[in-house]
Amino acid sequence: MAEKGISLWGGRxxxxxxxxLAALSVSTHFDWxxxxxxxxxxxxxxxxxxxxxLLSAEEYTDLNxxxxxxxxxxxxxxxxxxxxxxxxxxxxxxxxxxxxxAGGWLGGKLRAGRSRNDxxxxxxxxxxxxxxxxxxxxxxxxxSALVDQARAAGEHIMPGRTHMQxxxxxLVAHQLLAHAWPQxxxxxxxxxxARRNDASPYGGGALAGNTLGLxxxxxxxELGFSAVVPNSIDGTASxxxxxxxxxxxxxxxxxxSRLCEEIIIWNTAEFGYVTLDDAFSTGSSIMPQKKNPxxxxxxxxxxxxxxxxxxxxLAMLKGLPxxxxxxxxxxxxxxxxxxxxxxxxxxxVSGMVATMRLDYARMEALSTAGFSxxxxxxxxxxxxxMPFRQAHEVSGACVALAESRGCGLEDLSDQDxxxxxxxxxxxxxxxxxxxxxxxxxxxxxxxxxxxxxLSARGSVLARNxxxxxxxxxxxxxxxxxxAELARLLG
Numbered sequence: 001m002a003e004k005g006i007s008l009w010g011g012r013x014x015x016x017x018x019x020x021l022a023a024l025s026v027s028t029h030f031d032w033x034x035x036x037x038x039x040x041x042x043x044x045x046x047x048x049x050x051x052x053x054l055l056s057a058e059e060y061t062d063l064n065x066x067x068x069x070x071x072x073x074x075x076x077x078x079x080x081x082x083x084x085x086x087x088x089x090x091x092x093x094x095x096x097x098x099x100x101x102a103g104g105w106l107g108g109k110l111r112a113g114r115s116r117n118d119x120x121x122x123x124x125x126x127x128x129x130x131x132x133x134x135x136x137x138x139x140x141x142x143x144s145a146l147v148d149q150a151r152a153a154g155e156h157i158m159p160g161r162t163h164m165q166x167x168x169x170x171l172v173a174h175q176l177l178a179h180a181w182p183q184x185x186x187x188x189x190x191x192x193x194a195r196r197n198d199a200s201p202y203g204g205g206a207l208a209g210n211t212l213g214l215x216x217x218x219x220x221x222e223l224g225f226s227a228v229v230p231n232s233i234d235g236t237a238s239x240x241x242x243x244x245x246x247x248x249x250x251x252x253x254x255x256x257s258r259l260c261e262e263i264i265i266w267n268t269a270e271f272g273y274v275t276l277d278d279a280f281s282t283g284s285s286i287m288p289q290k291k292n293p294x295x296x297x298x299x300x301x302x303x304x305x306x307x308x309x310x311x312x313x314l315a316m317l318k319g320l321p322x323x324x325x326x327x328x329x330x331x332x333x334x335x336x337x338x339x340x341x342x343x344x345x346x347x348x349v350s351g352m353v354a355t356m357r358l359d360y361a362r363m364e365a366l367s368t369a370g371f372s373x374x375x376x377x378x379x380x381x382x383x384x385x386m387p388f389r390q391a392h393e394v395s396g397a398c399v400a401l402a403e404s405r406g407c408g409l410e411d412l413s414d415q416d417x418x419x420x421x422x423x424x425x426x427x428x429x430x431x432x433x434x435x436x437x438x439x440x441x442x443x444x445x446x447x448x449x450x451x452x453x454l455s456a457r458g459s460v461l462a463r464n465x466x467x468x469x470x471x472x473x474x475x476x477x478x479x480x481x482x483a484e485l486a487r488l489l490g
Contacts, residue, residue, distance in 0.1 A: 028081040030333050031088045037123040038088055039071040041202060042096075044222035045114055048203075048214045054113075059106060066102035070095050088123075089116050113210040114202070117236040117324040121201040124332065126223060128245050129197070131339045132190050138346035139183050139190075139252060140489045145354040146180040146259075147481055155471045157456045158273070158363035159372060166370025169456040170469040172363060173478060179262075180481050182255040187488040189248045193241070200225040201235030207323035208232055237323040239331045243313050249338040250306040256349055257303035260296035263356070267293045272362050277355035280348065295352045302341050309334035367456040371399045373409050376453040376462065377424075384423060394421045410454040417450060424450045 017025065043064065050060035070092065073079040085091035096107040153172035160170040200223055203209060203216030209232050216228045229235030266273035282294045316330045374395045381391035397420045402409050417424035426448040453459060464470040467477070 022086070025086055025329075026083075027087045027329055027332075028085050028091055030336060031120075032081050032091070033336065034088050034120075034123045034127055034332075035074050035092060036071065037126045038092055038119065039067055039074065040126070040223060041119060041122055041219075042092070042110060043067050043071075044219045045202070045214075046110060047222060048216075048219050049109065049112065049212075051215060051218060052113075052213045054212060055109060059109070063102055063106055063110065066096060066107070070101050087116070089119060113205065113212045113214045115204075115206040115236070117206045118201045118204040118232075120328075121204070121236050121238075122223065124239075124242060125197055125201070125225075128242065128335070129194065129224070132194055132245065135249065135252070135339075135342065135346075136187055136190055136489060138342065138350070139187055140485060142256070142346055142350040142353065143180050143183050143187070143481070143485050145350045146176050146183075147478065147485070149353060149356070149358070150176040150180070150474075150478055150481075153358065153360065155474075156358075156360040156364060157367045157460055158360075159367045159369060160469075166372045168372055168375055168463075168469075169367040169459045171460060171471065171474045172358060172360065174469040174474050177474070177477055177481055179255070179259040182258075183252065184481065184484050184488065186248060186252045186255065187485075189251070191488060193244055193248060196244070197241040198225055199227040199229045199235070201229050201232070203228065204232035204236045207236055233323045237320070237325075237328070239313075239317055239328060242331050242335055243310070243317060246306075246310050246313055246335045246338055249335075249342055250303075250310045252342060253299070253303040253306040253338075253345070256345070257300045259353075260293075260299040260349065263296045263352070264293045264300070267291075267296075273359055275357045275359070276352060277357075280352035280355060293352075295348045299345055299349050302345050305341060306338050309338050364456065368408060368410065371402065371409055373454055373456075373459055374399050376459050377409065377450055379462075380450050380453050381421075381423060386423065394424070397421075398424070410451075414449065 046055065046060060046063045046067065049055045050057070055063065070079060073095075074092075079095050081088070081091035085094060093107070093111070096102050096110065097104050101107065102110075150173035153176065156172045157169050158172045158175060160167040160175070200216065200220035202219045202223065203214055220226070220228050263274060263276075265271055267276060276291065276293055276295075278291075280295050282292050313331065313334045316327055320327055377398060378388060378391040378395040381394060382388050386394070398409055398412065398417065401416060401420065402412055405411070414425050418427065453462060460469050460471070462470070464473060466473065
């Protein structure tokens with residue numbers, strides 16, 4: 001025989017809710033994960049009741065014992081919710097009222113001075129606090145995998161890209177760390193979120209507090225909060241902390257999707273930059289040669305899912321008046337879904353990154369393709385006094401010439417360069433004839449000519465400003481990323 005449910009309300013009602021309303025109201029299928037937090041709150045609340053003189057010493061001892069037993073049974077699966085329970089609170093109160101726990105009289109005293117409103121607001125904060133700690137570990141593992149790959153890449157060079165077109169060459173490590181830094185910022189966001197949400201709404205009641213002399217600071221301390229919310233209405237009704245947490249998780253997913261999109265492209269035959277480990281890729285049901293980047297593709301898809309969770313949350317919150325509204329039942333499923341998704345996704349992406357093998361030789365061979373050194377040519381001219389506007393034109397003319405020849409900039413002859421602009425080969429028209437480079441032959445050996453920068457190695461070495469791709473700067477960045485990771489996880 002099914003257990004009869006209870007209601008936390010109903011004294012002024014002559015009948016129970018319609019079946020349709022009951023079906024709509026039920027939330028135990030998703031809020032049961034808050035059961036242990038609810039019981040921790042009850043244990044703290046019982047202590048506050050005892051301190052206020054609303055429980056005798058014996059009653060407090062018995063109630064504490066009953067709650068502890070119920071908590072152990074919930075953890076072991078010996079007590080759980082039924083179809084008749086509206087939510088986690090009603091399920092646990094039903095259990096507490098049973099004679100094997102506290103019984104009806106003693107168990108009934110626990111409800112004094114609290115509401116489901118302040119309970120659920122507190123439980124969600126506690127749950128997200130623990131979820132944030134887990135997210136920090138998982139995101140940290142992804143950052144560690146990226147840092148390890150960056151360290152292994154050393155000073156190898158690859159094509160840089162903007163608009164997905166060839167741009168200036170960069171170090172492979174520089175590109176990998178470009179995906180580590182956003183996740184480090186996400187770790188920092190989680191830390192900032194934790195600071196803003198380190199306050200307990202418990203004691204706010206439905207919205208206005210209580211008349212029983214309960215000490216909300218005692219409860220806050222028992223539950224691991226450093227403060228009590230300053231406004232009881234805001235504490236019980238606001239969910240900006242949930243929305244903020246969901247935003248951070250969504251940003252983690254979006255930044256991960258960008259990394260995965262890059263890996264998907266790198267994995268194509270046209271790029272050929274990476275080989276994915278068999279453990280983190282799949283094959284095709286029809287094409288035997290295929291090795292598909294499924295982990296990366298799933299990460300890209302799941303990011304869209306989290307964006308939907310966040311959008312739904314914000315749409316629900318935007319129209320809520322005054323204090324608690326039943327709309328707030330919708331605050332939990334989206335953030336629970338996001339947490340569950342990332343708890344599965346992050347280890348898979350971290351594993352894919354940690355085990356992928358990069359083809360440094362191919363990357364380096366393609367690093368000067370697409371006339372990627374054109375900016376270096378222009379900046380070389382600027383260093384010799386030419387305005388960048390004109391230098392840009394000269395470099396563009398060199399590209400046009402090389403393109404018409406079907407060759408690279410580095411394949412143009414000194415005569416070709418001199419024909420575009422004599423300065424490219426160290427010749428300066430002073431008005432009294434051509435002044436040649438020190439070698440007297442127009443810089444045929446490369447000294448004092450544009451050939452100084454017509455290599456990927458020369459290009460990256462020249463970009464030695466803070467944040468640049470020169471090996472020394474990338475080494476600094478690698479050390480800084482490692483230090484920041486240690487700080488954020490410490």
